[in-house]
Amino acid sequence: MAEFPERSAAGPARPARRATIKDVAAEAGVSVAAVSKVVRSAYGVSPEMKSRVQAAIDKLGYRPDVGARAMRGHSYTIGVVAPELSSFFVTEVIDAIVSQFEGTAYGVTVMLAGADADRQRRAVHGLIDRKVDGLVLVAPWTPFRWIEKVARSVPTVAVARHGASQDCDTVVSDDEQGARLAVDHLVGLGHRRIAHIGQAAGPDDSHPLSHVVRQRGYEAAMRAHGLEPDVIVGAYSDRGGYDAARTALARAETPTAIFAGADVAALGALRAIEDAGARVPGDISLVGYDNIWLAGVKRIWLTTVDESSQLTGEAAARLLRERLDEGRTRAARHTLAPSLIVRGTTAPPPQGSRLPAD
Amino acid sequence: MAEFPERSAAGPARPARRATIKDVAAEAGVSVAAVSKVVRSAYGVSPEMKSRVQAAIDKLGYRPDVGARAMRGHSYTIGVVAPELSSFFVTEVIDAIVSQFEGTAYGVTVMLAGADADRQRRAVHGLIDRKVDGLVLVAPWTPFRWIEKVARSVPTVAVARHGASQDCDTVVSDDEQGARLAVDHLVGLGHRRIAHIGQAAGPDDSHPLSHVVRQRGYEAAMRAHGLEPDVIVGAYSDRGGYDAARTALARAETPTAIFAGADVAALGALRAIEDAGARVPGDISLVGYDNIWLAGVKRIWLTTVDESSQLTGEAAARLLRERLDEGRTRAARHTLAPSLIVRGTTAPPPQGSRLPAD
DNA sequence: GCACCGGCGTAGAACGTTCTTCACTCGTGG
DNA sequence: CCACGAGTGAAGAACGTTCTACGCCGGTGC
Numbered sequence: 101m102a103e104f105p106e107r108s109a110a111g112p113a114r115p116a117r118r119a120t121i122k123d124v125a126a127e128a129g130v131s132v133a134a135v136s137k138v139v140r141s142a143y144g145v146s147p148e149m150k151s152r153v154q155a156a157i158d159k160l161g162y163r164p165d166v167g168a169r170a171m172r173g174h175s176y177t178i179g180v181v182a183p184e185l186s187s188f189f190v191t192e193v194i195d196a197i198v199s200q201f202e203g204t205a206y207g208v209t210v211m212l213a214g215a216d217a218d219r220q221r222r223a224v225h226g227l228i229d230r231k232v233d234g235l236v237l238v239a240p241w242t243p244f245r246w247i248e249k250v251a252r253s254v255p256t257v258a259v260a261r262h263g264a265s266q267d268c269d270t271v272v273s274d275d276e277q278g279a280r281l282a283v284d285h286l287v288g289l290g291h292r293r294i295a296h297i298g299q300a301a302g303p304d305d306s307h308p309l310s311h312v313v314r315q316r317g318y319e320a321a322m323r324a325h326g327l328e329p330d331v332i333v334g335a336y337s338d339r340g341g342y343d344a345a346r347t348a349l350a351r352a353e354t355p356t357a358i359f360a361g362a363d364v365a366a367l368g369a370l371r372a373i374e375d376a377g378a379r380v381p382g383d384i385s386l387v388g389y390d391n392i393w394l395a396g397v398k399r400i401w402l403t404t405v406d407e408s409s410q411l412t413g414e415a416a417a418r419l420l421r422e423r424l425d426e427g428r429t430r431a432a433r434h435t436l437a438p439s440l441i442v443r444g445t446t447a448p449p450p451q452g453s454r455l456p457a458d
Numbered sequence: 459m460a461e462f463p464e465r466s467a468a469g470p471a472r473p474a475r476r477a478t479i480k481d482v483a484a485e486a487g488v489s490v491a492a493v494s495k496v497v498r499s500a501y502g503v504s505p506e507m508k509s510r511v512q513a514a515i516d517k518l519g520y521r522p523d524v525g526a527r528a529m530r531g532h533s534y535t536i537g538v539v540a541p542e543l544s545s546f547f548v549t550e551v552i553d554a555i556v557s558q559f560e561g562t563a564y565g566v567t568v569m570l571a572g573a574d575a576d577r578q579r580r581a582v583h584g585l586i587d588r589k590v591d592g593l594v595l596v597a598p599w600t601p602f603r604w605i606e607k608v609a610r611s612v613p614t615v616a617v618a619r620h621g622a623s624q625d626c627d628t629v630v631s632d633d634e635q636g637a638r639l640a641v642d643h644l645v646g647l648g649h650r651r652i653a654h655i656g657q658a659a660g661p662d663d664s665h666p667l668s669h670v671v672r673q674r675g676y677e678a679a680m681r682a683h684g685l686e687p688d689v690i691v692g693a694y695s696d697r698g699g700y701d702a703a704r705t706a707l708a709r710a711e712t713p714t715a716i717f718a719g720a721d722v723a724a725l726g727a728l729r730a731i732e733d734a735g736a737r738v739p740g741d742i743s744l745v746g747y748d749n750i751w752l753a754g755v756k757r758i759w760l761t762t763v764d765e766s767s768q769l770t771g772e773a774a775a776r777l778l779r780e781r782l783d784e785g786r787t788r789a790a791r792h793t794l795a796p797s798l799i800v801r802g803t804t805a806p807p808p809q810g811s812r813l814p815a816d
Numbered sequence: 817g818c819a820c821c822g823g824c825g826t827a828g829a830a831c832g833t834t835c836t837t838c839a840c841t842c843g844t845g846g
Numbered sequence: 847c848c849a850c851g852a853g854t855g856a857a858g859a860a861c862g863t864t865c866t867a868c869g870c871c872g873g874t875g876c
Contacts, residue, residue, distance in 0.1 A: 118611075120861090120862055120863085121862065121863065122862075130825080130826090131825065131826045131827075132826085132827090132862090132863085132864095133825075133826060133827075133828090133864085133865080134824090134825065134826075136863070136864060136865085137825090137864095139863095140864080142864095142865095144823070144824060144825075145824075145825090146823085146824065146825090149824080149825080163583065163586075163587050164587065164862080164863070165529070165587060165589065165861090165862055165863070166525070166584075166587045166588045166589070167524070167525035167526070167527075167528035167529050167533065167588065167589055167861090167862080167863090168525070168529055168831090168861075168862035168863040168864090169525075169862080169863055169864080170525035170831090170863090171523070171525050171526055171529075171830090171831040171832065171833090171861095171862080171863065171864090172830080172831060172862090172863055172864040172865075173831090173863090173864070173865095175525065177588070184549075184553060185543050185549035185552060185553065186546075186549060186553075186751070188544075191542075191543035191544060191549070194543060194570065195542060195543060195544075195570065198570045202577075207569070207581075207584040207588075208569070208570070209567040209568065209569060209588075210567065210568040210569070210570070211565070211566070211567060211568070212552065212553065212556045212566070212568070219560075223565075225521065226524075226565040228521075229521050229522065229523060229524045230524045230525065230535070230565075230567075230588075231523065231524070231525055253476075367755060370756075370757070371755075371756050374756065374757075393544070394752050394755070397725060397729075397752070397758070398728070398729050398732060398733075399728070399732075399757045399758055400755070400757055400758075478831090478832055478833085479832065479833065480832075488855080488856085489855065489856045489857075490832090490833085490834095490856085490857090491834085491835080491855075491856060491857075491858090492854090492855060492856075494833070494834060494835085495834095495855090497833095498834080500834095500835095502853070502854060502855080503854080503855090504853085504854065504855090507854085507855080522832080522833070523831090523832050523833070525831090525832080525833090526831075526832035526833040526834090526861090527832080527833055527834080528833090528861095529832080529833065529834090529860090529861040529862065529863090530832090530833055530834040530835075530860080530861060531833090531834070531835095531861095
């Protein structure tokens with residue numbers, strides 16, 4: 101098959117345009133409409149015509165122009181909006197989405213927008229301007245009302261936003277349960293003073309992002325054990341975890357365990373604890389959340405909660421394809437169960453620690 | 459400004475279409491051409507008309523359709539093709555490109571294709587079908603000839619491919635020098651038996667990918683010190699590094715230092731070494747390459763080579779903008795200098811080790 | 817022999833832009 | 847008083863598709 105036309109033909113003064121459907125029609129000696137039918141493998145083409153057109157297509161290296169197509173209907177493009185790529189969760193979700201659409205007529209294009217509502221909004225607009233057929237919003241920071249408005253004009257899946265919706269499909273991990281798993285594990289080991297590193301709430305309350313629910317889950321689980329929650333609001337970053345842990349260590353009664361809402365923050369906390377001369381898990385136990393790749397590295401070996409990012413991406417892609425290919429119109433919600441991965445940063449509290457009371 | 463139209467209007471039976479330039483023209487009581495001029499802030503609009511049109515645009519929430527625009531020229535879209543996102547280098551490059559185009563008329567769309575020539579080819583085609591104005595290929599695995607052909611039809615920057623080109627802009631880090639920095643550092647500490655974990659060559663030789671040049675640089679640097687190179691061909695992955703290190707440890711004369719061509723591989727090697735009961739850097743020193751975030755984590759604290767991924771991304775974006783905005787047509791090449799980051803995984807070889815000979 | 821049908825193919829009108837061409841209105845210099 | 851140019855605005859032809867509406871053909875049922 102012919103490849104790209106040269107921009108400015110070096111030798112003979114050829115026009116060097118990209119072949120269009122008209123060129124193919126001329127080459128095959130048929131009408132433009134016929135070529136279109138063949139390309140779309142639509143109804144009403146004789147085998148003879150089909151092969152003739154196909155030959156012309158191959159000869160000219162014809163590929164349909166997506167923009168022109170989009171003007172008449174579908175762009176065969178799925179848009180994904182994600183915050184930064186440094187988060188392992190995000191990259192895994194994206195990879196899963198891409199591979200779900202691999203081999204279909206759809207292409208997946210990703211736009212990066214940070215954890216910034218305005219940039220995300222602009223990215224979504226950019227995608228809609230490009231007439232995407234479907235949208236996946238990963239951990240979107242914008243108000244849910246706005247997302248639903250978007251969803252009413254193009255099929256949309258919101259990932260990592262809790263709460264029901266009429267218009268928008270959602271995929272979430274059960275963060276409440278994840279937090280409970282972490283707390284139960286620590287309590288089971290004998291811990292009673294367990295601090296949590298959280299993050300400021302975010303855009304709205306009715307459809308919270310994961311971290312808010314994790315914190316709520318933590319609080320509920322603590323109370324269920326008759327323990328007092330101790331939340332330190334920090335940030336899901338190395339720095340945030342570091343600072344939060346220092347705050348915790350400065351408490352009158354130092355916690356014997358820290359449950360960080362994200363592995364990155366847990367790493368920062370680990371650094372702070374070790375800088376302070378304490379040992380993990382000897383003096384303080386540490387649990388993260390996300391199961392990033394790093395958590396499984398031997399020297400770190402962080403106990404954490406896995407939210408199956410890959411399944412999340414697959415579910416998002418599947419929901420979209422249901423809308424696109426099968427014509428589903430009712431909103432769907434998909435919830436995944438997290439699991440605890442016990443590794444090396446948790447152990448029973450040190451001897452001097454207070455025993456369970458009741 | 460008005461937001462998205464509802465797909466199927468709930469209350470009054472409104473058409474619910476997205477506003478087009480025609481709607482704006484009607485609303486403002488001017489011609490379509492005039493609106494187009496205002497949108498493009500082209501020459502020949504009176505202030506009075508401009509403000510009238512602008513008001514209509516705001517009222518209707520009009521946004522130009524990118525597909526329709528693309529048919530007449532520019533799509534204002536930059537396409538980036540990258541292998542997987544798990545590599546820190548890649549994500550940093552992409553982030554830098556995105557932020558360079560932030561605030562311009564251009565949108566950046568990313569396509570993921572793995573380290574697989576065919577998938578990358580398909581991704582590039584997909585982007586060209588979408589009429590991108592510019593292309594950045596990050597560590598492309600396809601033959602360079604093919605890339606140059608692409609570059610002749612749309613401005614293209616190849617990142618991490620060495621060698622000169624007439625058609626295609628390139629941005630590379632001086633991998634030869636990077637390897638030399640690593641070897642010099644180890645030799646300076648007294649090491650003589652230094653193994654290298656490399657990766658199979660790839661698509662072509664005239665314009666090699668980084669890892670090939672790193673290996674060559676390692677070999678040259680070793681010879682410059684009068685030492686025999688010891689290359690273990692593995693893969694740039696945790697598993698690849700693990701296996702390669704085991705191979706090295708099985709040597710009759712065990713190396714006292716390992717220089718891995720990538721940090722991920724170094725991590726795998728670290729695991730293998732510690733699994734074998736040896737200590738880093740006590741028994742074996744270890745140097746990586748890439749300076750991924752993880753290398754800076756306290757518990758790892760890997761000595762490595764930084765190739766300034768951010769500057770790479772910025773350079774790529776700049777080269778593209780030179781072509782797009784300033785009309786440069788000659789190919790340009792941009793080379794960045796890597797730097798050594800000495801951390802905790804390198805030390806003088808253990809006592810029993812042979813002393814420098816000459 | 818005629819109406820009708822299914823199968824195949826074509827013409828041509830959209831789709832939402834940009835941009836060239838043209839027309840109109842002033843003000844100005846001759 | 848006329849020609850002219852600058853400044854503004856409008857009309858309309860692309861751009862590359864899809865898709866509806868239609869036409870032609872040979873066969874079939876009456």
